[in-house]
Amino acid sequence: MGRIINKTRIILLALVLAIFTSACETEVAKVSEIEQIKPVPMKENVKDSDGKIKIGFSMDTLQEERWLRDRELFKKSVEALGAEVEILAANGDDALQISQAETLISQGIDLLVIVPHNAEATAAIVHRAHEAGIKVIAYDRLVKNADIDLYVSFDNEQVGEMQAKAITKLVPKGNYVYIGGAITDNNALLFKKGVFNVLQPLIDKGDIKIVYDQWTIDWNPENALANMEAALKANGNQIDAVIAANDATAGGVIHALTAQGLAGKIPVAGQDAELAAAQRIVEGTQTMTVYKPIQSLTEKVAQLAVNLAKGENIDANQKVNNGKIEVPSVLLAPIAVDRFNIDDTIIADGFHSRVDVYR
Ligand code: GAL
Numbered sequence: 449m450g451r452i453i454n455k456t457r458i459i460l461l462a463l464v465l466a467i468f469t470s471a472c473e474t475e476v477a478k479v480s481e482i483e484q485i486k487p488v489p490m491k492e493n494v495k496d497s498d499g500k501i502k503i504g505f506s507m508d509t510l511q512e513e514r515w516l517r518d519r520e521l522f523k524k525s526v527e528a529l530g531a532e533v534e535i536l537a538a539n540g541d542d543a544l545q546i547s548q549a550e551t552l553i554s555q556g557i558d559l560l561v562i563v564p565h566n567a568e569a570t571a572a573i574v575h576r577a578h579e580a581g582i583k584v585i586a587y588d589r590l591v592k593n594a595d596i597d598l599y600v601s602f603d604n605e606q607v608g609e610m611q612a613k614a615i616t617k618l619v620p621k622g623n624y625v626y627i628g629g630a631i632t633d634n635n636a637l638l639f640k641k642g643v644f645n646v647l648q649p650l651i652d653k654g655d656i657k658i659v660y661d662q663w664t665i666d667w668n669p670e671n672a673l674a675n676m677e678a679a680l681k682a683n684g685n686q687i688d689a690v691i692a693a694n695d696a697t698a699g700g701v702i703h704a705l706t707a708q709g710l711a712g713k714i715p716v717a718g719q720d721a722e723l724a725a726a727q728r729i730v731e732g733t734q735t736m737t738v739y740k741p742i743q744s745l746t747e748k749v750a751q752l753a754v755n756l757a758k759g760e761n762i763d764a765n766q767k768v769n770n771g772k773i774e775v776p777s778v779l780l781a782p783i784a785v786d787r788f789n790i791d792d793t794i795i796a797d798g799f800h801s802r803v804d805v806y807r
Pocket residue numbers: 512514588589629633635636667694719720
């Protein structure tokens with residue numbers, strides 16, 4: 449009897465051991481899998497056949513004036529550092545942006561810089577780039593829910609605060625319209641958050657009433673025009689101020705106001721220091737814009753892109769949560785511009801010439 453019990457124990461033990469070891473093995477296997485998932489080390493010898501570092505720049509669109517300038521100045525900034533850049537723009541098409549990123553990756557780029565059309569959809573691009581050992585920088589707009597390596601932009605919440613501060617100084621009480629940006633763009637959420645950081649206390653006091661608040665599909669000025677026409681109609685033109693998320697949408701707003709003989713009578717805020725907006729500001733149909741010196745953005749991103757591509761440490765002392773991680777970030781300062789400081793800012797920087805603005 450005793451011998452049978454021992455035999456059974458040994459068998460059981462052997463069984464347990466076998467189970468355990470196989471469990472361990474699977475654990476080991478899992479661990480090694482996880483180790484495998486960890487980002488593979490950076491691409492070795494990042495130099496191209498001509499010895500140059502190659503940056504890929506995946507842009508959402510060239511629809512707004514500023515993106516043409518971003519493209520031109522980023523190319524100059526990268527080449528000034530002895531590297532080269534391949535630029536593709538996706539015309540607001542998510543599927544095209546993803547396939548263009550695939551193309552850049554297959555062309556052997558050393559680092560990818562991306563302006564996402566859709567903050568969420570582009571997470572797939574980050575994953576794909578990392579699989580290829582390529583680091584990714586989010587340019588101006590954040591990529592959400594992805595292990596992005598770096599985010600460089602302007603302080604976009606401050607942009608909204610600057611707009612609201614400028615308008616509430618002129619219209620401390622009254623009916624307000626908010627024309628937001630594209631909800632697919634994380635910046636649009638930040639601009640709006642900044643605006644309401646300033647407006648909410650005045651709304652709570654009953655001084656200000658938001659009589660219309662709408663996002664603008666794809667930042668399209670035609671959509672902003674239609675929204676502003678709807679706002680005027682719904683409120684019998686009883687509107688005292690408008691904050692538009694950028695100058696292109698502000699242009700749509702002012703188009704609608706002009707049709708009602710209200711242009712120049714109702715303060716309007718914008719962003720991007722577009723030439724048309726600068727002209728409207730000196731003519732008096734637009735109150736202000738927020739100027740973001742694109743030169744400093746492109747120079748900063750180009751330098752950090754080359755550093756990262758070389759595997760060097762970078763100085764990114766801010767953090768922005770993108771829903772997945774605290775992304776190392778660099779946020780540059782925007783500048784509020786109205787007719788009193790337009791000469792000392794936009795024109796002084798040569799962003800636009802005095803002749804073009806004061807046409
Ligand atoms: C935002 C950008 C703005 C504006 C807009 C439309 O992300 O920060 O400057 O131009 O896109 O493209």
